[in-house]
Amino acid sequence: MRTANIAVPSPATRSLRLPLLVATFCLLWASAFSVAKLSMADCPPLMVLTARFLLAGVVIFGVAVVSGVRLSLSRRDLLLFAFLGIANQAVFLGLGYAGMRSTSSGLAALVISANPVLTAVLAVAFLNERMTWRKAMGLLLGVGGVGFVVESRMAGGIDHPVGIALLLAALVSLVGGTILYKKFAPSGGGLWVGNGVQSLAAGLATLPFALAFESVGDIVPSWRLAASLAYLALFVSIFAYLLWFYLLNVSGATAASSYHFMMPPLGLLFGWLLLGEQVALTDLIGIVPVALGIYLVTRPMSSPAGK
Numbered sequence: 463m464r465t466a467n468i469a470v471p472s473p474a475t476r477s478l479r480l481p482l483l484v485a486t487f488c489l490l491w492a493s494a495f496s497v498a499k500l501s502m503a504d505c506p507p508l509m510v511l512t513a514r515f516l517l518a519g520v521v522i523f524g525v526a527v528v529s530g531v532r533l534s535l536s537r538r539d540l541l542l543f544a545f546l547g548i549a550n551q552a553v554f555l556g557l558g559y560a561g562m563r564s565t566s567s568g569l570a571a572l573v574i575s576a577n578p579v580l581t582a583v584l585a586v587a588f589l590n591e592r593m594t595w596r597k598a599m600g601l602l603l604g605v606g607g608v609g610f611v612v613e614s615r616m617a618g619g620i621d622h623p624v625g626i627a628l629l630l631a632a633l634v635s636l637v638g639g640t641i642l643y644k645k646f647a648p649s650g651g652g653l654w655v656g657n658g659v660q661s662l663a664a665g666l667a668t669l670p671f672a673l674a675f676e677s678v679g680d681i682v683p684s685w686r687l688a689a690s691l692a693y694l695a696l697f698v699s700i701f702a703y704l705l706w707f708y709l710l711n712v713s714g715a716t717a718a719s720s721y722h723f724m725m726p727p728l729g730l731l732f733g734w735l736l737l738g739e740q741v742a743l744t745d746l747i748g749i750v751p752v753a754l755g756i757y758l759v760t761r762p763m764s765s766p767a768g769k
Contacts, residue, residue, distance in 0.1 A: 480709075480712070483705055483708070483709065484709065484721055486705060487702055487705040487706060487709065487721065488721055488724045488725065488728060489728065490697055490698055490701065490702040490705070491698070491702050491706075491722075491725065492571050492724075492725045492728030492729045492731075492732055493728070493732045493736075494694060494698045494702070495562070495567035495568070495570045495571045495574075495729050495732065495733070496567040496568075496729070496732040496733050496735075496736040496737055496739075497690045497693050497694055497698075497732075497736070498510070498559060498562065498567070498690070498694065499562055499567045499733075499736075499737055500686055500690045500736060500737070501686075501687055501690035501691055501694065502559065502562070502563070503686070503687075504681065504682040504683075504684045504686060504687040505680070505681045505682070505687055506672070506676035506677070506680050506681070507556075507559035507560060507562075507563065507676075508556060508559070508668055508671055508672035508675065508676050509672045509676050509678070509680075509681065510559065510691065510694075511552070511555055511556060511559060511664075511665075511668050511672070512665055512668045512669050512672045513691055513695075514665075514691060514694045514695045514699055515547075515551060515552070515661045515662070515664040515665030515668060515695075515699065516661070516662065516665035516669075517691065517692075517695040517699075518657075518658075518661040518665075518695040518696070518699035518700050519658050519659075519661035519662035519665060521695065521696065521700065522654065522655075522657055522658035522661060522700060523655075523658045523662075525654075526654060526655060526658065531654055531655060532652075532655075533655055534652075534655075535652050535655060535656065535659070539652065539656065540659060542642075542643075542646055543656040543657075543659040543660050543663070544659055544660070544663040545642070545663075546639050546642065546643060546660050547659060547660030547661060547662070547663035547664040547667070548663055548664060548667045549635050549636075549638055549639035549642065550635070550636060550639035550640075550643075550660070550703075551660060551661070551664035551699070551703075552663070552664040552665075552667040552668045553632070553635040554632050554635040554636045554639065555632070555664075556632075556668060556671070557628045557629070557631045557632035557635065558570060558574070558628070558629060558632035560625075560628050561624075561625040561626065561627075561628030561629040561631075561632060562625065562629075563625065564621070564622035564624060564625035565621040565622060565625035565626060565629060566615075566620065566621060566733055566737075566739045566740075567729065567732070567733040567736075567737060567739065568726075568729045568730040568732075568733035568734070568739050568741070568745070569611075569612065569615055569620075569621050569626070569629070570629055570729065571725045571726060571728065571729020571730070571732075571733075572608055572611055572612065572725070572726040572729060572730070572748075573608065573612065573626065573629040573630060573632075573633060574629065574632065574633055574636065574722060574725060575604070575608060575722040575724075575725040575726050575729075575752070576604070576605050576608050576633055576722075577633060577636055577637055577640070577722040578601060578604060578722055579601050579604065579605045580633065580634070580637040581637050581640055581641065582597060582598075582601050584637065584641045585641065585644070588641055588645055589641065589644055589645060596758050597758065599758055600754070600755040600757070600758025601755060602755075603751040603752070603754050603755035603758065604751065604752050604755030605755075606751050607726070607748040607749060607750065607751035607752035607755065608726065608748065608752065610744070610747070610748040610751075611726070611744060611745050611748035611749075612626065614742065614744040614745075614748075615742075615744075615745075618742075620740070620742075640710065643707065643710055644710060653704060653707055653708070654704070656707075657700065657703055657704055657707070660703070661699055661700075709721070726745075726748070726749055726752055727749050727752075727753075730745055730749075
């Protein structure tokens with residue numbers, strides 16, 4: 463049985479299924495920031511990432527073998543997925559986890575939600591996507607809301623500038639991987655096996671840095687660490703990343719990345735629920751232009767009359 467290729471459903475089916483997939487992706491992605499901070503309470507960040515990536519890769523290939531998925535990719539697709547694993551997982555999350563050591567998980571979700579702004583600009587340059595006035599206004603509102611919250615948190619001394627800088631560098635890595643995937647999309651499908659390649663490549667790329675800069679003796683075995691690692695590997699590295707690349711396949715890069723504008727309120731909510739992080743009034747105010755930006759960027763273009 464071959465299940466590696468993910469078929470794109472008909473427009474009618476997609477219109478019903480897409481909102482549910484988007485909501486699931488946003489919940490998983492936003493919760494990952496808070497769960498990651500939970501895991502880092504008992505384990506250094508790079509070792510958390512190494513374990514997460516390698517566990518996800520082993521599970522993916524184990525399921526592939528048991529279910530009969532064909533373990534073959536072209537050389538081009540293999541190299542592409544490996545590079546994506548390093549850019550979209552090892553570098554992006556490595557910088558992000560390092561940044562979260564001196565910032566809140568809610569702010570991390572907020573900064574990464576600026577993904578659509580950079581993606582939209584680069585998509586115009588590299589993917590020939592159109593930048594309409596409505597999209598431009600929505601993107602400006604979104605980044606304005608993010609910037610407002612970041613500035614208020616820095617002024618209040620809640621989050622450290624170095625941590626914010628690392629989060630911004632992580633954002634650049636994620637956007638680069640998104641554009642790379644859309645421009646050089648795998649020719650033969652195989653997202654399941656491709657995701658396994660990404661996870662293993664990310665784990666192997668992160669491992670030497672974890673061993674060089676962190677100590678195994680700092681790991682504190684606990685149920686909290688085990689549960690958070692399992693969640694990050696199975697639900698985020700496997701399921702959420704598959705959803706992300708599926709959404710990139712059925713949407714334009716700008717439209718798919720605009721879903722990240724939903725991360726600020728969700729990230730703040732999970733930070734409050736799981737970590738007891740403070741949510742200020744300015745955080746809630748900044749969400750308003752972000753929500754309006756989502757609407758403007760993702761609203762379908764109306765067709766001319768008679769067409």
